[in-house]
Amino acid sequence: MTRADRTGRIALERVTQRFPLPREDREFTAVQDVSFDVDGGEFVSIVGPSGCGKSTLLGLIAGLVPVTAGRITLDGRPVDGVNPRLGFVFQRDALFPWKTVAQNVGLPLLFRGVDGAAARPRVADWIARIGLTGFERYHPHQLSGGMRKRVALAMTMVYEPEIVLMDEPFGALDVQTRNLMENDLLEIWAQLRRTVVFVTHDLEEAIALSDRIVVMTASPGRVKAVYAINLPRPRSVTEIRFHPDFGRLYETIWKDLKDEVRIGYERSRQGRAG
Amino acid sequence: MATSGVDKVARAEIRLWRAGLLAAFLLLWEAATRRAWVDPFFVSQPTVLAAQIVDWVRSGFIFRHLFVTMEETIIGFVLGTLLGVAVGFAFAHWPTLAHVFDPLMVALNAMPRVVLAPLFILWFGLGLLSKVVMVISLVFFVVFFSTYTGIREVDRDLVNNARILGANRRHLISHVLLPSALTWIFSSLRTSVGFALIGAVVGEYLGSHEGMGYVISYAESMFNATGVLAGLLVLMAAVIAIDVGLKRLDARFSYWKPVPK
Numbered sequence: 417m418t419r420a421d422r423t424g425r426i427a428l429e430r431v432t433q434r435f436p437l438p439r440e441d442r443e444f445t446a447v448q449d450v451s452f453d454v455d456g457g458e459f460v461s462i463v464g465p466s467g468c469g470k471s472t473l474l475g476l477i478a479g480l481v482p483v484t485a486g487r488i489t490l491d492g493r494p495v496d497g498v499n500p501r502l503g504f505v506f507q508r509d510a511l512f513p514w515k516t517v518a519q520n521v522g523l524p525l526l527f528r529g530v531d532g533a534a535a536r537p538r539v540a541d542w543i544a545r546i547g548l549t550g551f552e553r554y555h556p557h558q559l560s561g562g563m564r565k566r567v568a569l570a571m572t573m574v575y576e577p578e579i580v581l582m583d584e585p586f587g588a589l590d591v592q593t594r595n596l597m598e599n600d601l602l603e604i605w606a607q608l609r610r611t612v613v614f615v616t617h618d619l620e621e622a623i624a625l626s627d628r629i630v631v632m633t634a635s636p637g638r639v640k641a642v643y644a645i646n647l648p649r650p651r652s653v654t655e656i657r658f659h660p661d662f663g664r665l666y667e668t669i670w671k672d673l674k675d676e677v678r679i680g681y682e683r684s685r686q687g688r689a690g
Numbered sequence: 691m692a693t694s695g696v697d698k699v700a701r702a703e704i705r706l707w708r709a710g711l712l713a714a715f716l717l718l719w720e721a722a723t724r725r726a727w728v729d730p731f732f733v734s735q736p737t738v739l740a741a742q743i744v745d746w747v748r749s750g751f752i753f754r755h756l757f758v759t760m761e762e763t764i765i766g767f768v769l770g771t772l773l774g775v776a777v778g779f780a781f782a783h784w785p786t787l788a789h790v791f792d793p794l795m796v797a798l799n800a801m802p803r804v805v806l807a808p809l810f811i812l813w814f815g816l817g818l819l820s821k822v823v824m825v826i827s828l829v830f831f832v833v834f835f836s837t838y839t840g841i842r843e844v845d846r847d848l849v850n851n852a853r854i855l856g857a858n859r860r861h862l863i864s865h866v867l868l869p870s871a872l873t874w875i876f877s878s879l880r881t882s883v884g885f886a887l888i889g890a891v892v893g894e895y896l897g898s899h900e901g902m903g904y905v906i907s908y909a910e911s912m913f914n915a916t917g918v919l920a921g922l923l924v925l926m927a928a929v930i931a932i933d934v935g936l937k938r939l940d941a942r943f944s945y946w947k948p949v950p951k
Contacts, residue, residue: 480850498853510851514869514946523865527856555946571855 422456423491424501424578424611426477431486433472445636446472449486452630452639456491456578457609461622463673464632464640465680470615471507473637474581477613478504490579500528503577503610505585509568511556517567518543518552524575542570546600562593566600573604579611586621598625598653606650619673623665624653631672634680641672734916742920752924758901760928762818762890766825767883774830775875778837782867788838799831804892811897821893821901828889832882833875840874841867873947876940883932891925 431450434443447469454460462470475481477488479498488495490502511520521542525535543549546566556564565585572580586594602625605612616622622629623645631640647659656662716736723730730738746752781788807824814820844867852866894903902925909917 478854480853500856502854504851504854506847506851508847510845510847512848512852512865512869515865523852524855527852527858527861557947575856 422609422611424456425491426454426579426611426613427487427489427492428452428473428477429487429489431473431476431488432484433469433476433481434484447476447632447637450632450637450639451486452642454611454613456611459605459612459614459625459627460630461614461616461626461628462630462632463616463619463622463669464637465634465673465677466617467635467680467684468632468676469635469637470617470632471583474504474583474613474615477579478502478581499579501578503572503575503580505568505572505580505582507584507587509556509561509564511564511567511571513556516553516555517548517559520556520567521570521574524571528575538574542574545604546570560593561589562597565589565597569597569601569604573608576608577610579613582612582614584616585614587616587618594621595654601625602651602653619666619670620657621653623647623662623669624651624656629669631669632676634676634683640676641669643669730915731913732915734919738916739920739923742916743923746920746924752905755900755902755905756924756928758818759887759890759894759903759925762821762893762901763825763883763886765818766822766889767829767886769822770826770829770882770886771833771875771879773826774833775837777830778834778871779841779863779867781834781838782841795831795834799835803827803889807892807896810893816897816899821890821898824893825886825889828885829882832878832885836874836878837871840871843874844870872943876936876943880933880936880940883936884929887925887929887932 429451432448433446435446436442437444450469450473452460462473464470472481476483477490477495479495479502483495490499512523515523518539522535522539525538530538540549540552543552546569548563548566548570551559551563556567559567568585586597589597598621614622614625626645629643629645631643632638633640643665645665647656647661647665719733720736722728723733723735743752781791803824806827807820810820810823810827814823848866848870849862852862857865890901891903891906894901895907896903898904902921906918906921909915909921
């Protein structure tokens with residue numbers, strides 16, 4: 417099966433998103449004319465300066481917010497509201513603080529009407545996969561940041577979504593935990609082969625993880641370039657950095673990215689929306 | 691940590707100070723009235739007060755009145771809380787409702803309810819009902835505003851996450867909105883329980899033939915300072931008991947929150 421035949425394909429066609437700025441009587445354009453495709457089972461990262469609309473794009477693909485103009489399709493069907501075949505790992509781990517680890521991981525199954533007997537082994541399986549067996553009855557506030565992130569990941573993967581959207585999921589973690597989590601993610605992805613759209617501002621992370629990288633411009637976000645990352649798999653994020661092509665890719669993409677980062681930075685210093 | 695030796699010493703010391711100050715105050719009061727520096731007719735006397743309370747407890751007199759006050763307080767408190775939570779939820783659920791009735795709520799809340807007590811007595815009689823209405827009118831607004839805020843302040847990421855994970859409206863209320871609002875509701879309950887008791891006592895004070903408000907009002911009309919102060923002490927003890935109970939209940943429902951340092 418080639419990638420294009422798999423389910424979990426995403427297509428963005430000239431997607432534009434504007435938000436009204438209520439106090440200023442004008443609109444803010446978050447993203448403009450963004451078009452790109454993601455194949456089924458592909459790992460695509462979106463990089464760009466802060467405020468370039470990366471997270472906005474994920475919200476649009478997830479169907480949390482309707483698009484202003486343009487079209488987004490999942491396997492050919494236009495996005496219309498929240499899609500149950502899709503998973504989302506938020507920047508802040510959006511765990512339910514009043515529920516235990518097991519209850520959090522089981523929540524999507526409960527929402528989907530999977531009965532308790534069928535849900536229990538799946539929940540136990542995912543808790544084991546993220547290495548938190550024995551922590552089932554803990555509440556989120558009793559866990560470290562890395563553990564909470566893993567719970568969030570299990571909560572998303574337990575219902576086996578065909579598409580997983582990740583919004584800077586590891587941004588708040590320390591470097592060591594982060595590398596471990598990235599490797600875990602790659603391993604899970606290699607096993608399940610779901611489509612992943614991964615938003616990050618860390619170019620090294622994007623290169624280490626992805627099949628392709630979409631570089632966005634400073635606000636309003638447009639697609640500046642798309643790069644294929646043909647580094648060998650399976651990868652280890654700590655070791656792939658020493659691959660001879662890694663530095664070359666980094667240099668090429670960074671050349672594109674750095675102007676945008678500078679523009680974004682200048683704008684934020686002037687206090688403009690961006 | 692709370693169990694460390696240094697902290698234990700500090701806490702014992704604080705207790706000692708508290709007990710010492712209270713003892714000093716009572717001694718000074720007793721001495722002042724015995725040596726006739728102050729007339730006990732106006733300020734009573736600790737020993738006389740204690741004797742009065744013991745007498746009330748022995749004869750069972752106080753329990754009848756305390757029971758009436760507690761009955762009004764609890765009925766009004768429960769009804770006011772349920773009503774507050776329900777309306778708070780309705781407002782959060784239907785924004786139009788909130789927009790239409792928001793000024794009315796603010797206006798009603800601004801009204802001093804204590805002054806309305808005579809009207810309630812006029813409308814609902816000298817018995818239980820007028821006091822319950824009084825209590826509801828005080829408790830409702832406290833609970834309503836915190837429920838409404840609690841639901842509106844719910845973490846947007848959590849709501850979005852629940853939607854992505856497949857929650858429908860009912861799921862959203864029972865798994866996200868209600869648990870998140872519970873914290874706010876509970877903190878408001880501890881405030882409103884004090885209001886509830888005030889409501890019941892004020893109602894009794896202004897027109898009733900039983901309850902703690904009546905006991906105090908009767909003692910007052912007899913120029914019996916001991917009776918007034920003893921009544922107040924009994925009320926104080928009741929509020930503290932309820933507050934301790936609610937604190938425990940709050941801890942039960944907040945097991946998931948980090949322990950405050």
